[in-house]
Amino acid sequence: MHIAEGFLPAGHAVGWTVAAAPFVVHGARAVVKEVRENPESTLLLGAAGAFTFVLSAIKLPSVTGSSSHPTGTGAGAILFRPPVMALLGTVVLLFQALLLAHGGLTTLGANAFAFAVVGPWVGYGTYRLTRWLGGGLLPGVFAGMVLADLATYVTTSLQLALAFPDATTGLAGAAAKFLGVFALTQIPLAIGEGLLGVLLFRVLTVNARPELERLGLLSPAPVPAAGGAA
């Protein structure tokens, strides 16, 4: 769930845009460099962006019978790295605002900061940490995707708390309110997104192993020793 158009006061909308800008510009520079060196990357990066948009349109099954949508940025950050996701996530947010009326233009900066900067970096950091501690690909993906989802909604809650401090208890009270409404309720859905990530990467390790090796997620499978004449 993104912050809707017009919901944030003008000062906050500008402030979050300024905060997200360096990350998005850094991502744009990474993309420009990649495309200059390999013009064919335009299509692969476009495919990555389209996948992130479509992933957020997949309904996540839930125990209560209702359904929600994964953020998809955790999977994107693990596959394509956070700087690229800062740009692709912002492009996806722009498309969601203009094609689905989800989010907004003045709140694009705030949503980009939560969805395209904090979520991917937390998800990727958790994934790398899990791998560094000896966890395999799938535990890393699970932890990364759960925390990327949660970090996005915790950030959104804190952005709202900053914009609307509580009348009596100030920022702390407002943070408790918004975290209770937008982040606590997200925990089962974040776990659901982690499970979806495990299932996704389990299928990918079988069906798209060369791509995962090229992206550096799996080490190349040992080549069987050639027997007989070449």
Added chain:
Amino acid sequence: MTGLAVDDAAWSSAWRRRSPGDKLLLCGGLVGCALVLPAWPGSVLVGLVAVGLALGPARVPARTFGRAVRLPLAFVTVGALTAVVSVSGDGLGWAPDAASRAASLLGHSVAGGAAVLLLATTTPMSDLLPALRRLRVPAAVVEVASVVYRLLFVLLQSLRTIREAQTARMGHSSLRRSYRSTGVLAAAVLTRSWDRARRMQEGLAGRGMETGLRVLPEVLPSSRAFLATSVTGLAGIVAASVLVP
């Protein structure tokens, strides 16, 4: 039909042939007014103008516009209620000016949302993306965004087809099966997107693509009358908001 109602409306809108720059000025102005002017009468006027223009001269289907305006209301309602509930040692209560603050938040959001939708339902993304070049967004970034726009409809169609096939094969008959099917669905869409990108790249390489995806831009001339009316209307909204207490 592309499968996204707002995009379909944009392609068939009566304002489709208007200059994207003209529409950006009008809608950007309305979004700005909804953001900075007081909810009464600023947001009310912005909302009325945006809805009136969309359903009137731009001939956007009322059902499409109404449904799209309603979509963010769940967030706005929950967010506004949370903002005006006060937490203290005695428990929960309403903030002193709860009703006016909630109404103001609702007004700003609905009016701003309607102004964004006026742009979205009259201007396809393929018209808006070239305008980003004039805002000095690098060509490579605009190209990637254009590929995202063109690929997402193909992938959304794949998503629907695969999900339908999974449902027909009892793939969503229980929670466990549904999770497994959803994982397979996401993986299938990702590998298809890679496959599509690879095939398009091979096709373009065969046609000599070396420096990027260059296409002839469609020229949609700006209208002085439209610009003058937009500026006058926006000035009228600002003046009314300043003069009306």
